[in-house]
Amino acid sequence: MAKAVLADAESVMLPRWASGDIEIESSPLSIATSQLEVSLLGGAVRADAVLHGVVDGVELSSLCVEVRVHHAVDSTKRAVLSQHGVDVIEIDLSGLDEGAVSDPLAFRRHVLEDANNRHWINLATARYVAEGAETALFEVEDVSLTERVITTKAGRPFTIREQWAYLVKPGSREPVRLQIPDETVGEKALPYPRGLHAISARSLTVDQWGRLRLRYKIYLDHIEMNPPDTEDKQVGLFDHQSTIGGPGFRVRPRDWKGLPGR
Structure with missing residues (x-):
């Protein structure tokens, strides 16, 4: 269901990002194209969705989105994605109750707009960090x-x-x-x-x-x-x-x- 929402969405909220004293608040990514169930890195990993869009004037050419329902992204997959410099976020829907899942509008908000149920697995686009943190x-x-x-x-x-x-x-x-x-x-x-x-x-x-x-x-x-x-x-x-x-x-x-x- 979440992948179906991402497939036709116009935007999705990106998570807050922080490392050391550099912080970037949540911002919406305007989606240009989206693909579902994409094989990456020669078949080494598979992403639930890959989005191409623009956030705060910076292009993210391949943002991978992982949807968590039962299992989080494991350490092996994290390491592979990080090693190859892939931008990845995880949207955690594991805590949704039956009412939120059965309400199409509420479910769509949880997938696309809730800044508190998502986090970065890896952020590799240096320009996004530099622009957001206003630092070199x-x-x-x-x-x-x-x-x-x-x-x-x-x-x-x-x-x-x-x-x-x-x-x-x-x-x-x-x-x-x-x-x-x-x-x-x-x-x-x-x-x-x-x-x-x-x-x-x-x-x-x-x-x-x-x-x-x-x-x-x-x-x-x-x-x-x-x-x-x-x-x-x-x-x-x-x-x-x-x-x-x-x-x-x-x-x-x-x-x-x-x-x-x-």
Whole structure:
């Protein structure tokens, strides 16, 4: 029944999205086209519906909609969809009583308009996040590293490891090269994972005049989806990170050589 409603709907409410100190309130997606029971990623997963539409001036080319009645999207399916950068929401109709199901207008409202019965499984469209949060983000698609060697002032060769990404700002998206933290600052030279990233608080320092500055190397924190019903405290971008897991920003563990900023 829910899929039939989605098939001819003109719009559907998207869930609120939050990670760290970035929040985007619920907004309606104007639907241009819809397909039901769509096989994705070479048959690896199957979506209840795939919608193409526009929200707040941003195009979502393939929004997957999963309808929950008895079972939620399992962890394996979540991981596959997240790994391949697919936008997915889940609409939870498991709590509807018989009266709501038998009333066509009420049922349609629950499927299309109720912002409280849905959440994001994965949000990968960087422009939607950047526009909604009014902030710049980095979008990583390619996890391969390149190396180039420069000569220092002392005449020694120095290897710089880099990774291609996109700087996504409200209204623009441009390719950039990211320098990867490495053993010079006490880290293994690991590429940033696929997905959305924000500039880490570790990249910021205060100069002698009290002005906020970027360090000579920029660090990124991976933005992760919040579980829909988490008991953990929301972790903000500038909050102390005691662990590397949980909702919000995932921060890579560090082994500093000396003190930060020295």
